[in-house]
Amino acid sequence: MSDKNVEKGAMLYEGKAKQVYETSGRDLVIIHFKDDATAFNGKKKGRIEDKGIINNKLSASFFRLLESAGVATHFVTRINDRDMLCRNVKIIPLEVIVRNVAAGSLAKRTGQAEGTALDEPLVELTYKDDARGDPLVTKEEAVSMGAAAPEEIDAIRGLALQVNDILYPYLLEKKLKLIDFKLEFGRSEEQIVVADEISPDTCRFWDSETGEKLDKDRFRRDLGGAKEAYMEVWNRVGDFRLSGV
Numbered sequence: 438m439s440d441k442n443v444e445k446g447a448m449l450y451e452g453k454a455k456q457v458y459e460t461s462g463r464d465l466v467i468i469h470f471k472d473d474a475t476a477f478n479g480k481k482k483g484r485i486e487d488k489g490i491i492n493n494k495l496s497a498s499f500f501r502l503l504e505s506a507g508v509a510t511h512f513v514t515r516i517n518d519r520d521m522l523c524r525n526v527k528i529i530p531l532e533v534i535v536r537n538v539a540a541g542s543l544a545k546r547t548g549q550a551e552g553t554a555l556d557e558p559l560v561e562l563t564y565k566d567d568a569r570g571d572p573l574v575t576k577e578e579a580v581s582m583g584a585a586a587p588e589e590i591d592a593i594r595g596l597a598l599q600v601n602d603i604l605y606p607y608l609l610e611k612k613l614k615l616i617d618f619k620l621e622f623g624r625s626e627e628q629i630v631v632a633d634e635i636s637p638d639t640c641r642f643w644d645s646e647t648g649e650k651l652d653k654d655r656f657r658r659d660l661g662g663a664k665e666a667y668m669e670v671w672n673r674v675g676d677f678r679l680s681g682v
């Protein structure tokens with residue numbers, strides 16, 4: 438049976454933008470991408486039409502790019518418009534944020550104007566806990582909370598910076614500035630792999646010439662044109678396999 442014909446089993450988990458399904462007898466899951474959009478820890482709810490389709494395709498493209506550059510991910514294949522086949526990894530309960538330019542919560546916390554370039558990429562860790570709004574944690578706090586071992590956190594930070602080193606120039610060539618992004622990691626057979634998704638839901642992309650926001654901030658901040666912005670990112674980035682890189 439080819440990977441594309443794997444059967445969807447019971448739903449294991451439903452998140453704000455995705456569902457995770459078990460598959461028949463193998464160490465694989467199917468991730469289903471929805472159009473539902475939320476912000477501010479679920480307080481703002483809405484839909485971005487076709488977002489699930491674009492995020493599935495974009496995530497597949499970015500995961501393939503990372504794999505081709507030697508970074509392991511949970512990605513196996515894209516099955517259809519909204520479904521992605523992935524390895525069933527144990528998600529490490531940390532959100533790992535990499536920033537190249539001050540924006541969002543960093544700009545708010547530090548008082549730096551949004552758009553201020555950072556001398557060096559910054560990595561932040563937040564603990565995945567909706568009830569407490571995913572609080573920022575230090576490495577030591579993450580370790581003492583049992584989220585991961587110290588060596589795992591060092592590895593995760595290294596991987597996150599490696600992902601930035603791959604994505605940043607790739608996107609800039611497509612006239613997209615990678616302002617910041619969030620990664621999640623999973624444990625698979627003693628290996629740590631990039632998991633979850635990489636999309637305009639989880640990254641800030643600004644047009645490198647005009648500064649126009651082409652990401653979920655269009656929804657968060659009621660700027661309008663969210664669907665068009667997601668489409669624009671897909672039109673520029675497209676399928677990594679076809680890009681000839």
Ligand code: UDP
Pocket residue numbers: 532534540541542543571617618619637638639640641653
């Ligand atoms: N992010 C995310 N999920 C979260 C929080 C943040 O994908 O639960 C992404 C967000 O899209 C941005 C980056 O992480 O690309 C940094 O977000 P920030 O901390 O500035 O948070 P926000 O401004 O969304 O509160």
